[in-house]
Amino acid sequence: MRFSNLHTHTTFSDGKGTVRENIESAIKKNMLSLGFSDHSFTACDTSYCMKLEDYEKYCAEISSLKEEYKDRIPIFLGLEKDYYSDIDKSCFDYIIASVHYIVHNGVCYPIDHSRKQQEDCTREVFHGNILDMAKCYYDMVVEHVASCKPDVIGHFDVLNKFSIMPENDEKYIEITCEAMKEAFKYCPRFEVNTGGISRGWRKDPYPSFYLLELLRELGGEVVINSDSHHPENLDFFFCESAEILRRAGYKTFSVFNGKSFDKINL
Template sequence: MNQQSQRFLNNLASIHTHSRYCDGHGEIYEYVEAAIAAGLSAFGASGHAPLPFPCEYAMPLTSVDAYCADVRLLAAHYADRLPVLLGLELDYLPGLSEFYEREFLLRHFDYYVASVHYVGELGTEPWAYDESDMAFRREVKRRHGGDARPVVENYFQRVLQMVDELKSWPVPIVIGHLDRIALWNRNDCYFPTNDDWYLGIVDEVLTAISRTPLIIELNTSGWSKPAEVSNPGLAILTRCAAKQIPTIVSADAHRPANVAANYRRAVQLLKQAGYREIVVPGKGAWSTRPLLGE
């Protein structure tokens, strides 16, 4: 790695990653090695947290101890080369706070990525909106006669609830892929992202976040998905910057080779949105440093 790229990446970390413990590929040490090779400032493992019902992509509850031990061992091994943090990607669903607190908060993870993957009205079966375009289309048609707006509103209401529930947790929390509900919305084919109702609900969510210590991520994995946009995209990111919501770049990598995927593009987008600083993770409190790069 030459000096320029070292300088380019030296305030960027990769703390949203999935290994073979959940639906990712590869061992966690392979991610750590890839993060060092990419010149990153820190690495964090954030396997999909178990859910109290069967879920294909999540880590089984029985694997959590081995996962924690693996990451802690790597943190000690790489201590003089790179901070290695123990995290989880929490899957937010209303009514699970006791489960989260009992199973995760008390185990002292270094941080959490908190995401909404399931939507659906309370009292009905939750459904994962990110499975496939076809499944999304089918559910929107079946539940709402083809109108995606109630699904989008339900998603952001859930994010609002999540922000409210997690804001007082005593560890850094990163909100995962904030506008991921637009995953299949290529060219606004399901809902118009410049309509007042959409911008209104987004603004309500951002205002709520800005009153908490929560961090948002610029998740670069969406650039490799059908809609070919980052999460969030430029319009929302610009609003986040205006509200001074702290941000971090993350890859949501499911393979070690993707640990810093699209990071150059991410820095350019953050600057375009008006960001001048970025959150740098570490042990204990996370700090804010200048956003370096071209």
């Protein structure tokens, strides 16, 4: 089975490989296509994102390599747009919408960088009430998707990354399900993101299995993405993710063709 990956980070943001190194790796892996989605600029934290002055270079380099490699592999120019970024979407082939921060009283709390930062946020912003934090995060996801109208919703329940969230708690499950139903109204396509597994944090991709089942019931689509930060990881856990999707009742997954998404049989 051949795969594509739309969620790829390069040295333009916090990835380890260049654009070209990632393309060469995708060709070696016999992938269908490859999309780049470096982090959009976030003024509240500039340590992981693309520099504002690099946007033009990013777009130019990917467009040039898209042309150079056009007979070998289709390349797409995308962006992982954060909740706190204000970016003109028009020059990109596609947009992944993600929430990475909660900013409160001028303090920026990254929610998927470290366990400590997530714990600090829970304590300092939500007085230790973890469900309040969950509600805040998932509300932000819905708000972001509603205003951005992306092509793909990024790592929907990445808040689970450090296993601090009460994932089996009825109320938590209700918050996540309601948010998925709301977000689905604005974008029916969620990524199955394997980035937490390649970095050793999780055993399963985002979203959790019950959310994948809910999405299928809603009539949603899935895109299998690695959130790769290294060229070797472009298709990390993809075969296993396809199997998880079959178990969740999916018959197809979606692959970008440059303009829209094609459904490929699982």
